[in-house]
Amino acid sequence: MLRARSAPRSRSAPHILPGFSLSLGVSVLFLCLIVLLPVSGLLWNLGKLGPADYLQVMGSERVLTALRVTFTAAAAATAVNAVFGLLLAWVLTRYRFRGRGVMDALVDLPFALPTAVAGIALVALYDKSGWVGGVLDRMGLQVAYTWWGIVIAMIFTSIPFAVRAIQPAIEELDPAEDAAALTLGASPWQRFRLVALRPLLPAILTGTGLSFVRSLGEFGAVIFIAGNLPYKTEIASLLILIRLDEFDYPAAAAIAGTLLAVSLVLLAVINIAQTRLQSYLRVEG
Amino acid sequence: MARRFLIAVAMLFLAAMVGLPVAAIFYRAFAEGWGRYVAAILDPETLAAIRLTVVAALIVLPLNIVFGVASAWAIARYRFPGRRILLVLIEMPFAVSPIVAGLCFLLIYGAYGPVGALLEPLGVQLMFNLTGIVLVSLFVTSPFVMREILPVLMVTGEDEEKAALTLGANGWQIFRFVVLPNISWGLAYGTVLTMARAMGEFGAVSVVSGAIRGETMTLPLQIELLYNDYNATGAFAAATVLTGLALVTLALRGLLERFGPRRAHS
Numbered sequence: 001m002l003r004a005r006s007a008p009r010s011r012s013a014p015h016i017l018p019g020f021s022l023s024l025g026v027s028v029l030f031l032c033l034i035v036l037l038p039v040s041g042l043l044w045n046l047g048k049l050g051p052a053d054y055l056q057v058m059g060s061e062r063v064l065t066a067l068r069v070t071f072t073a074a075a076a077a078t079a080v081n082a083v084f085g086l087l088l089a090w091v092l093t094r095y096r097f098r099g100r101g102v103m104d105a106l107v108d109l110p111f112a113l114p115t116a117v118a119g120i121a122l123v124a125l126y127d128k129s130g131w132v133g134g135v136l137d138r139m140g141l142q143v144a145y146t147w148w149g150i151v152i153a154m155i156f157t158s159i160p161f162a163v164r165a166i167q168p169a170i171e172e173l174d175p176a177e178d179a180a181a182l183t184l185g186a187s188p189w190q191r192f193r194l195v196a197l198r199p200l201l202p203a204i205l206t207g208t209g210l211s212f213v214r215s216l217g218e219f220g221a222v223i224f225i226a227g228n229l230p231y232k233t234e235i236a237s238l239l240i241l242i243r244l245d246e247f248d249y250p251a252a253a254a255i256a257g258t259l260l261a262v263s264l265v266l267l268a269v270i271n272i273a274q275t276r277l278q279s280y281l282r283v284e285g
Numbered sequence: 286m287a288r289r290f291l292i293a294v295a296m297l298f299l300a301a302m303v304g305l306p307v308a309a310i311f312y313r314a315f316a317e318g319w320g321r322y323v324a325a326i327l328d329p330e331t332l333a334a335i336r337l338t339v340v341a342a343l344i345v346l347p348l349n350i351v352f353g354v355a356s357a358w359a360i361a362r363y364r365f366p367g368r369r370i371l372l373v374l375i376e377m378p379f380a381v382s383p384i385v386a387g388l389c390f391l392l393i394y395g396a397y398g399p400v401g402a403l404l405e406p407l408g409v410q411l412m413f414n415l416t417g418i419v420l421v422s423l424f425v426t427s428p429f430v431m432r433e434i435l436p437v438l439m440v441t442g443e444d445e446e447k448a449a450l451t452l453g454a455n456g457w458q459i460f461r462f463v464v465l466p467n468i469s470w471g472l473a474y475g476t477v478l479t480m481a482r483a484m485g486e487f488g489a490v491s492v493v494s495g496a497i498r499g500e501t502m503t504l505p506l507q508i509e510l511l512y513n514d515y516n517a518t519g520a521f522a523a524a525t526v527l528t529g530l531a532l533v534t535l536a537l538r539g540l541l542e543r544f545g546p547r548r549a550h551s
Binding site: 099 | 383386
């Protein structure tokens with residue numbers, strides 16, 4: 001998240017530079033038309049719904065299953081991203097080796113690759129005729145069109161969030177502390193856990209949080225590989241689209257509003273927790 | 286030892302999770318030979334989808350640059366009530382899932398929404414056509430330019446701009462000769478990201494496009510359509526176009542980072 005702290009200070013003599021009303025006017029007009037109005041449209045529809053109808057929509061077996069599939073898959077993907085995001089960030093920041101540039105670019109590829117392409121790529125790899133899917137099939141395992149496929153799609157689209165959030169924090173680690181721990185006879189594992197991991201916690205929290213939020217809302221990459229069976233491998237976003245195609249706008253708005261609220265609350269929690277954790281670690285350390 | 290092991294594990298993970306799927310696209314696209322690949326790309330519907338995707342992105346880009354520069358300038362240079370709220374609102378599209386974003390637009394600008402219902406008697410339809418695609422693309426890409434420029438404006442400060450003001454420059458002259466050179470790298474970077482995302486957006490566009498074959502299908506939607514039609518080669522061929530675009534984006538990004546000033550982590 002960007003922070004807007006170091007702004008002009010002089011409250012007594014504001015707006016010396018020209019262009020205030022123009023730049024603010026353009027921003028506010030754009031924001032109203034493109035962000036505020038559409039989002040308030042969703043809230044307005046939610047308001048029309050009423051609590052009883054809302055609960056009826058959200059309490060249906062199909063919606064509950066879709067939410068459970070979405071949340072558990074996002075949690076699993078985030079857990080993998082926490083471990084491998086940290087590993088990738090560590091390797092990319094600390095080591096210089098051949099192929100590092102390629103690895104660095106590969107980390108960003110899921111950012112740049114359209115999600116529909118990501119989805120179709122995963123199908124190409126994991127269905128029975130694919131390289132990995134074929135091998136798994138012979139072992140009696142199936143990833144494509146199951147819950148596991150959803151997890152893999154979510155890992156793919158959200159791994160860059162974890163890596164790029166953790167990298168700056170690793171750069172800021174003080175090598176002297178690690179050297180001191182080494183002199184004092186700490187084992188590699190102790191050095192990692194006590195010297196490196198603790199100061200990285202706020203960054204890991206941000207990275208995993210962002211990757212979880214992204215996974216909750218992921219659509220393109222998931223629907224290709226999910227199989228999309230109602231009550232089994234249907235994600236919440238897809239259910240919104242299905243309700244829309246049935247012109248059941250209130251139900252679509254209810255599910256969408258819930259997803260939106262969860263994402264915004266999570267982001268706020270991450271922001272607050274990160275600040276708290278940072279000041280706590282500073283006091284402790 | 287630990288070093289080699291960690292590098293090897295990291296490389297294996299990336300190769301398996303990211304490298305292999307992308308390689309699989311190209312493998313599948315060319316599995317039936319070059320002839321089928323070229324024919325799939327030259328399919329009229331696919332060409333129409335490519336054209337629509339490019340046109341929409343070219344409309345989105347200038348609008349977002351104006352918004353991004355204006356909002357970054359307002360936030361960096363002035364203090365006003367609601368400044369922090371403005372920043373939060375600008376970044377909000379990052380947190381909104383694409384399908385939810387598309388639905389938001391449908392509920393307000395669609396025929397049953399308040400704005401859509403107002404415009405319908407006038408014969409203006411905003412959703413299920415190019416306008417709808419442009420609107421949602423504006424939403425999903427709106428934070429990119431601002432995010433790249435704001436840190437630069439914060440770092441450069443306003444001394445040069447004030448000096449220019451004292452020397453008698455007017456607002457546009459200050460912008461053209463002082464601000465623009467400072468933010469040019471950030472602007473270039475933001476432009477690349479906006480372009481790539483606008484051309485690749487799938488979820489939000491699929492809600493508002495109306496999905497009319499050969500008319501309102503952007504390239505990502507066309508991929509899904511071909512795939513559901515069991516035209517695998519066509520779908521993978523179309524996917525190679527967008528993959529190529531993503532690789533160009535990454536290459537441009539690399540060039541900007543190498544030759545541009547060192548970017549601060551944001």
